[in-house]
Amino acid sequence: MPTFALPFPAIDPVLVQVGPLAVRWYALAYIAGLVIGWLLARRMVARPALWGGTSPMQPQDLDDALFWATLGVILGGRTGYVLFYNPVYFAAHPADIIAVWKGGMSFHGGLAGTLIALVLFARSRNIPVMSLLDVSGVVAPIGLFFGRIANFINGELWGRPADVPWAIVFPNGGDLPRHPSQLYEAALEGLVLFLVMLLVVRLGGLKRPGVATGIFGIGYGLSRIVGEFFREPDVQLGYLAFGTTMGMWLSVPLVLAGAGLLLYALKRSPLP
Known part of the structure; x- marks a missing residue:
């Protein structure tokens, strides 16, 4: 182990508190990701040239889609974590299932919830489902970036013990210096994947x-699998077969489904 490690930055997880009301960085990250993604999505929809001459939806459609996506993220994310x-814990403490303010959200669950919500919304508005999902896929890394930064500020989901010069001793992670895996994931799942989607x-x-x-x-699944090699698995699960983690296993189907969808889409003729 290294003789030197970076101290964890003392950032209060609560940004502003007025009486019993508190604005947390984690909640702000969700809001920022959704709002910035919504604004970018509106700009893409307002440019018919990106779609081959005719946009499949109107910018105002995304105003309502934002509400549906928000419900999908929260309900799906919490359900996936449970x-x-x-x-086992939530089976014994079912009342805690709704206590989302205590933390505990699953990206894969949030993705599934958002997917269901957007499919239902698209069908209700007679919008091409796949085009709406494409827009969502382009802007999703924005929310991932802010979410991982919030994980770092909260000092949660830390990495495995490390001897790299930038290792950090997290307040709740014991005395061992660890990988700041939240920042690795913010870079891969957020910045790098966002640049790929813009391309x-x-x-x-x-x-x-x-x-x-x-x-x-494909991009998120591979990024998450790479990040899991540096991230400490949840204590109640630990390592699974062959040293894998739950995050890896949940990402494999996502990569396979993405590859299958990509091959299918490339075989079809582009929009006129």
Whole structure:
């Protein structure tokens, strides 16, 4: 182990508190990701050239889609955490299932919840489902970036013990210096994947429904698998077979589904 480690920055998880009301960085991260993603999505929809000449939806459609996506993220994220990461605890303490302010959200669950919500919304508005999912796939890394930064500020989901010069001793992670895996994931799942998605748009990916969604699935899945090699698994689960983690196993189907969707989309003719 190194003789030197970086101290954890003393950032209060509560940004502002007035009486019993507290604004936390974690909640602000969710809000920032959704709002910035919504604004960018409106700009893409307002540019018909990105879609081959005719946009499949109107910017105002995304105003209502934001509400549906928010519900999907929260309900799906919490449900995924309860089912995949701590089912034994919540079976014994069912009242804590709704206590989302105590933490505990699953990205894979949030993704599934958002997918269901957006599919239902698209069908209710007669919007091409795959085109709406493509827009969502382009902007999703924004929320991932802010979410991982919030994980770091909260001092949660820390990395495995490390001897790198930038290792950090987390307040609740014991005395061992650890990888700041939250920042690794913010870079991979957030910044790098966002740049990839912007490149997909620039190269005309939105003209082939399903291309952007497929690439997002592959990109996030691979990024998460790489990040899991540096991230300490949840204590109630630990390591699974062959040293794998739950995050890895949940990401494999996402990569496979994304690859299948991408191949299917590339075989279809682009939008006229």
